[in-house]
Amino acid sequence: MSLKFPIYMDNQATTPCDPRVVEAMLPYFTQHFGNAASRSHAYGWEAEEAVNEARGQVARLIGAKKPKEIVFTSGATESDNLALKGVAHFYKSRGNHIIVSAIEHKAVLDAAKKLEKEGFEVTYLPVNDMGLVELETLEKAMTDKTILVSIMLANNEIGTVQPIKEIGALCRERKIIFHTDAVQGIGKVPFNVEEMNVDLASLTAHKIYGPKGIGALYVRRSRPRVRLSAEMDGGGHEFGMRSGTLNVAGIVGFGKACEILADEGQDEAKRLRTLRDRLLDKITSRLDEVVINGSMEHRLPHNLNLSFSFVEGESMLMAIKDVAVSSGSACTSASLEPSYVLHAMGIGDDMAHSSLRFGVGRFNTEEEVDYVADLIVEKVNKLRELSPLWEMHQEGIDLSTIEWTAH
Amino acid sequence: MAYSDKVIEHYENPRNVGTLDKDDASVGTGLVGAPACGDVMRLQIKVNDEGVIEDAKFKTFGCGSAIASSSLATEWIKGKTIDEAETIKNTAIVEELNLPPVKIHCSVLAEDAIKSAIADFRAKREAKKELAGADEEQPATPPAE
Numbered sequence: 001m002s003l004k005f006p007i008y009m010d011n012q013a014t015t016p017c018d019p020r021v022v023e024a025m026l027p028y029f030t031q032h033f034g035n036a037a038s039r040s041h042a043y044g045w046e047a048e049e050a051v052n053e054a055r056g057q058v059a060r061l062i063g064a065k066k067p068k069e070i071v072f073t074s075g076a077t078e079s080d081n082l083a084l085k086g087v088a089h090f091y092k093s094r095g096n097h098i099i100v101s102a103i104e105h106k107a108v109l110d111a112a113k114k115l116e117k118e119g120f121e122v123t124y125l126p127v128n129d130m131g132l133v134e135l136e137t138l139e140k141a142m143t144d145k146t147i148l149v150s151i152m153l154a155n156n157e158i159g160t161v162q163p164i165k166e167i168g169a170l171c172r173e174r175k176i177i178f179h180t181d182a183v184q185g186i187g188k189v190p191f192n193v194e195e196m197n198v199d200l201a202s203l204t205a206h207k208i209y210g211p212k213g214i215g216a217l218y219v220r221r222s223r224p225r226v227r228l229s230a231e232m233d234g235g236g237h238e239f240g241m242r243s244g245t246l247n248v249a250g251i252v253g254f255g256k257a258c259e260i261l262a263d264e265g266q267d268e269a270k271r272l273r274t275l276r277d278r279l280l281d282k283i284t285s286r287l288d289e290v291v292i293n294g295s296m297e298h299r300l301p302h303n304l305n306l307s308f309s310f311v312e313g314e315s316m317l318m319a320i321k322d323v324a325v326s327s328g329s330a331c332t333s334a335s336l337e338p339s340y341v342l343h344a345m346g347i348g349d350d351m352a353h354s355s356l357r358f359g360v361g362r363f364n365t366e367e368e369v370d371y372v373a374d375l376i377v378e379k380v381n382k383l384r385e386l387s388p389l390w391e392m393h394q395e396g397i398d399l400s401t402i403e404w405t406a407h
Numbered sequence: 408m409a410y411s412d413k414v415i416e417h418y419e420n421p422r423n424v425g426t427l428d429k430d431d432a433s434v435g436t437g438l439v440g441a442p443a444c445g446d447v448m449r450l451q452i453k454v455n456d457e458g459v460i461e462d463a464k465f466k467t468f469g470c471g472s473a474i475a476s477s478s479l480a481t482e483w484i485k486g487k488t489i490d491e492a493e494t495i496k497n498t499a500i501v502e503e504l505n506l507p508p509v510k511i512h513c514s515v516l517a518e519d520a521i522k523s524a525i526a527d528f529r530a531k532r533e534a535k536k537e538l539a540g541a542d543e544e545q546p547a548t549p550p551a552e
Contacts, residue, residue, distance in 0.1 A: 310468060311468070312445055312446065312468055312469050312470055312473075313445075314445075314470035314471065315418070315469065315470050315471050315473075315474060318410070318415075318418060318470070318471040329445060329470075338445070348443065349442075349443035349444070349445075350442035350443050350445075353442070353443075353445040385424070386421060386424055386466055386467060386468075386474065387466060387467070387468045388438065388447055388448070388449035388466040388467065388468060389442060389447055389468045390468075391426065391466060399442060404440065404441030404442065404443070404444075404447070405439055405440065405441060405519075
């Protein structure tokens, strides 16, 4: 089989739609185009039926008791905003303290920052050098004013999987609402809102081979019932929690993507892990001074985040332009700051500048993995020949003893 | 990020990559930048008795634009006197490589690297002169220059 370039290995940024998902969606653009809120004719009824079926498919994937606990949104950014602001605004009479981890997605961090401006107190919980939240630290941060804890299931950059079940138990014990951004982990690692005492969970379709522009927030309905103040006012759709005409085709695709994951996710996770481990082995067996960022034990099966010491990330991306991956280097981000996730783990800016994230996915092959590994080895060697830092390292100079001229 | 053709060309075929003996009296070395900032350039010049840069070498840790800027810098300074090389401005590098605003610091670093290498060479030459001056008092040593 011939390879198709560029090879896509950035499946934590987004995933292509599964053709089965697209097929399920198509009739809802042209034939069954009705407004799910139209109660007076068949067009509306079939749209509503399709939405309800999808609600069930999403609910089943995460172990929710009732389909009605799924509130469709435009994506996980909206879900995160709705969870944080919705809880904060509804429960502000109960307390004003919120805990989020320092490595949350920007949608959570920036929503928390906005709440801070409104007068809420926010604790940004540190993670350890493996990129994991420590329960003791979390417990210490909890006060009688804490109304919400938001900690992600799995991190988007380093793939570390947090101890959600233990965090859920801790929150339940103290009657604190627990939100998790589950976007990266669903269908890949065990996740069940009932078993893990999760009260709110953000989900999105485009990371699981569904379309962009559709996501959901799981909102627990019983024991305890979680209330939210709506952030979007209008026609009162989605049980009054999120107004706006439903994206029926998107919802159908999201449902189908969840159904496929529920059926095939476990086998797929095994296959992805094999591919990921093959990639890692083929790189580290041939290159020195490669550092794995984040725990390998508590990690998504398809994620790899490596720092290639003495080589800068953006120049790596340029060297491997036949491969679509991403870097924690400042040069590749709009903010010109190196990755805050790596920073929170205590990884120095120099190593953050040298990091690459690989995310293997459903449509990657062994042949592609081998090609990427070979390319990485070749280009890292080439760039190290160009690197004064590599030369100094070879000469035995400790780079930390040099007085650099920061600019 | 879209790179200009010239950046890509320099990045793929960098000129004058390598190392000169930093202990050689005719060699000046400039090491600028910092790993934490994502770019470090080392630029070296070998200067003859007429003050002409006979050879220049670089190694750079940094993005494609940083590599291209330093590659271009070595190309430009070769054959120039140190006084001429010193007048090279980062804006000329920006223009030649079509660098976007976020990459201007790469050209600044290249200018700094040239200046720093020249300064290192001059410092060495001064030190040598002083040494030679001191030596003159001793009759056995042949006069310097």
